[in-house]
Amino acid sequence: MASDDAPGAALELLGVVAYGELAAFDRLAEDARLAPELADRVEMTGMAAVQYAHFSKAEDRIVELGGDVLAAMEPYRRPFDEFHALTRPKTWHEGLLKAYIGDGLASDVYREVSDLADDSTRELVHEVLAADRFDDFAVSRVRAAIDADPDSAGRLALWGRRLVGEAMSQAQRVLAERPALAGLLTGAPNGSLAEITRIMARLVENHSARMTRLGLSA
Amino acid sequence: MASDDAPGAALELLGVVAYGELAAFDRLAEDARLAPELADRVEMTGMAAVQYAHFSKAEDRIVELGGDVLAAMEPYRRPFDEFHALTRPKTWHEGLLKAYIGDGLASDVYREVSDLADDSTRELVHEVLAADRFDDFAVSRVRAAIDADPDSAGRLALWGRRLVGEAMSQAQRVLAERPALAGLLTGAPNGSLAEITRIMARLVENHSARMTRLGLSA
Numbered sequence: 001m002a003s004d005d006a007p008g009a010a011l012e013l014l015g016v017v018a019y020g021e022l023a024a025f026d027r028l029a030e031d032a033r034l035a036p037e038l039a040d041r042v043e044m045t046g047m048a049a050v051q052y053a054h055f056s057k058a059e060d061r062i063v064e065l066g067g068d069v070l071a072a073m074e075p076y077r078r079p080f081d082e083f084h085a086l087t088r089p090k091t092w093h094e095g096l097l098k099a100y101i102g103d104g105l106a107s108d109v110y111r112e113v114s115d116l117a118d119d120s121t122r123e124l125v126h127e128v129l130a131a132d133r134f135d136d137f138a139v140s141r142v143r144a145a146i147d148a149d150p151d152s153a154g155r156l157a158l159w160g161r162r163l164v165g166e167a168m169s170q171a172q173r174v175l176a177e178r179p180a181l182a183g184l185l186t187g188a189p190n191g192s193l194a195e196i197t198r199i200m201a202r203l204v205e206n207h208s209a210r211m212t213r214l215g216l217s218a
Numbered sequence: 219m220a221s222d223d224a225p226g227a228a229l230e231l232l233g234v235v236a237y238g239e240l241a242a243f244d245r246l247a248e249d250a251r252l253a254p255e256l257a258d259r260v261e262m263t264g265m266a267a268v269q270y271a272h273f274s275k276a277e278d279r280i281v282e283l284g285g286d287v288l289a290a291m292e293p294y295r296r297p298f299d300e301f302h303a304l305t306r307p308k309t310w311h312e313g314l315l316k317a318y319i320g321d322g323l324a325s326d327v328y329r330e331v332s333d334l335a336d337d338s339t340r341e342l343v344h345e346v347l348a349a350d351r352f353d354d355f356a357v358s359r360v361r362a363a364i365d366a367d368p369d370s371a372g373r374l375a376l377w378g379r380r381l382v383g384e385a386m387s388q389a390q391r392v393l394a395e396r397p398a399l400a401g402l403l404t405g406a407p408n409g410s411l412a413e414i415t416r417i418m419a420r421l422v423e424n425h426s427a428r429m430t431r432l433g434l435s436a
Binding site: 022025026029030032033038039041042045046048049052053055056059069070073074077 | 240243244247248250251256257259260263264266267270271273274277287288291292295
């Protein structure tokens, strides 16, 4: 769908991706400081740099489409900033879990919305999605932490629930404030609540699978 | 010189570059948060990402030479971390000045020591040096700030002096603690104090030229 107003749809999508990646860069760079070992810090710093590379691709594409990257990002600053302000990790393992869970959620969202865009934007989004070389790092470290301290599993499970809860509540607010985006996403003018609920359900399902992969209850 | 023990010399040099860039990444990512405008934050985030790319090249080269990146960086963690802890910018303009001054100083140091390394390491160092596309951004922003508030010139000049002072004192400590590095740098076993002083004088001279470019007294 939406190939008629592809630039508009693409700009909405690219604005979300661009600011989401910029915010992710910022938080990963900050959370890397929680690393107990230099090796871990190097890994998470690398994750941050990857987010910047994604931002940069989204920016290029926005410019190609005749858009302005700052204007495209503006509507999405508050929800992402609020999400991150409300979910500041207090420990390295909380930071790692957030990196893994947040990256997974973001990928799922991009996948849901990428069909709305033109071919070349869709390609860019899928390229961004392919870069998940840090997943194994995060999973193995979190699993090792739980093995070493089984009591931490309960706390981390709660933390994962809180992360997905905050993400969903920000997403719902964005969709309420941006009926055009909700419309694009659901294929119904101003959005279909039923379809939004189905999308949210898919996101939560994938989130649960990631928690299981970590050995945590969702 | 030093082509006999090129791997050893190169690993010393690459260790400095790798940790210096990793620390610069970390500080630029943090200081980007001081940006008053999203556009400025995007620019400084880009500067941070460039430092990570440099780190990553140094890391690859260390591995090629059969070294270990964490071991190569270890001796340089404390001096860089101390430098940054002692020079945390309190304002966006202090952060910008630090980014410009710090990047310039680092480039000069890399240039001084790159002759000690093998061809391919030297090439890498010069590649890192070529990436100064952010200089104009920093210079134009700092100059505009001084034009808008001429009283700030005195404070920023003092800040520049403090930055170079802390950098020099960390460099001197490193050279005292790493006689092998001082030896490499000066071509004399354990280092020649006279030669070190000459190198420091060149670094300060270049620093002064940068301050002048900003319209500040050094």
